[in-house]
Amino acid sequence: MSVLSKNEKLKNRPIGFMDSGVGGLSVLREAVRVLPNEDFIYFGDSANAPYGTRTVREIRELTFKAVEKLMEYDIKALVVACNTATSAAISELRSKYKDMPVIGIEPAVKPAVVCSNGGRIIVMATPMTLRQRKFRELIKTYENEADIVPLACEGLMEYVEQGISDKEGLKSYLENTLGPYLTDNTESIVLGCTHYPFIIKEIREYLGDRNIVLIDGSKGTSSQLKRKLEENGLMRDEKHRGAVTILNSSEDHKMIELSERLLQQNDQEVQND
Numbered sequence: 001m002s003v004l005s006k007n008e009k010l011k012n013r014p015i016g017f018m019d020s021g022v023g024g025l026s027v028l029r030e031a032v033r034v035l036p037n038e039d040f041i042y043f044g045d046s047a048n049a050p051y052g053t054r055t056v057r058e059i060r061e062l063t064f065k066a067v068e069k070l071m072e073y074d075i076k077a078l079v080v081a082c083n084t085a086t087s088a089a090i091s092e093l094r095s096k097y098k099d100m101p102v103i104g105i106e107p108a109v110k111p112a113v114v115c116s117n118g119g120r121i122i123v124m125a126t127p128m129t130l131r132q133r134k135f136r137e138l139i140k141t142y143e144n145e146a147d148i149v150p151l152a153c154e155g156l157m158e159y160v161e162q163g164i165s166d167k168e169g170l171k172s173y174l175e176n177t178l179g180p181y182l183t184d185n186t187e188s189i190v191l192g193c194t195h196y197p198f199i200i201k202e203i204r205e206y207l208g209d210r211n212i213v214l215i216d217g218s219k220g221t222s223s224q225l226k227r228k229l230e231e232n233g234l235m236r237d238e239k240h241r242g243a244v245t246i247l248n249s250s251e252d253h254k255m256i257e258l259s260e261r262l263l264q265q266n267d268q269e270v271q272n273d
């Protein structure tokens with residue numbers, strides 16, 4: 001007979017992470033740092049990426065399918081490590097999985113406004129994230145405090161999904177897409193898609209010696225996850241050494257190799273909330 005109480009068994013379950021592809025690993029690497037005793041299951045839906053140019057209905061369907069996959073692993077908490085999936089499906093997910101903490105991510109506009117001096121804040125994200133009511137409301141809250149410029153970056157996440165091998169293409173992309181929005185008073189850029197922290201080096205190189213702060217939401221999301229686990233008595237024993245399992249909907253085995261590489265990539269100079 002098991003000597004573990006129901007709650008003890010729950011505590012020992014893994015935490016599920018999902019994203020449209022490999023981007024959510026930028027949030028997972030922070031969560032692993034904050035919660036070293038936890039086990040994590042990551043599901044990247046690269047076969048169906050990008051989500052950011054799809055309809056809300058399609059994104060919802062794909063997100064629910066991804067979460068069902070994670071549920072097969074008896075997860076104790078869910079992190080939607082994708083701004084796009086969060087904006088399209090977070091309320092529906094919370095209604096369906098009422099008994100489980102469900103944590104989402106949104107562009108880190110608030111921390112950017114907090115450290116701003118009234119200059120320009122550029123928010124790079126997918127077209128879908130920027131179109132959603134959730135984002136429009138977020139902007140409305142802060143529109144009188146800063147010059148917030150949403151920048152839809154269709155096609156940018158693909159550079160990360162393809163292993164950041166096309167450096168020249170990426171450089172031209174940044175020149176053509178980000179370049180026209182940079183002004184002398186640009187203070188910060190919010191990386192509002194979880195794929196973008198993986199190209200921080202390339203963004204930084206493109207910006208040169210401009211004094212611009214780059215901000216993402218991985219720290220805020222990981223702290224929120226930790227808080228939710230504590231509140232629900234779900235933190236794992238400190239003696240346990242956590243492990244990460246990576247799954248991907250793509251049949252290309254290179255996606256798992258890329259995921260493992262990105263999870264180890266250590267170039268976070270992003271100032272995040």
Ligand code: DGL
Nearest residue numbers: 020050051052083084194
């Ligand atoms: N990583 C996703 C996000 O944070 C989006 C990428 C996509 O378009 O699928 O929004």
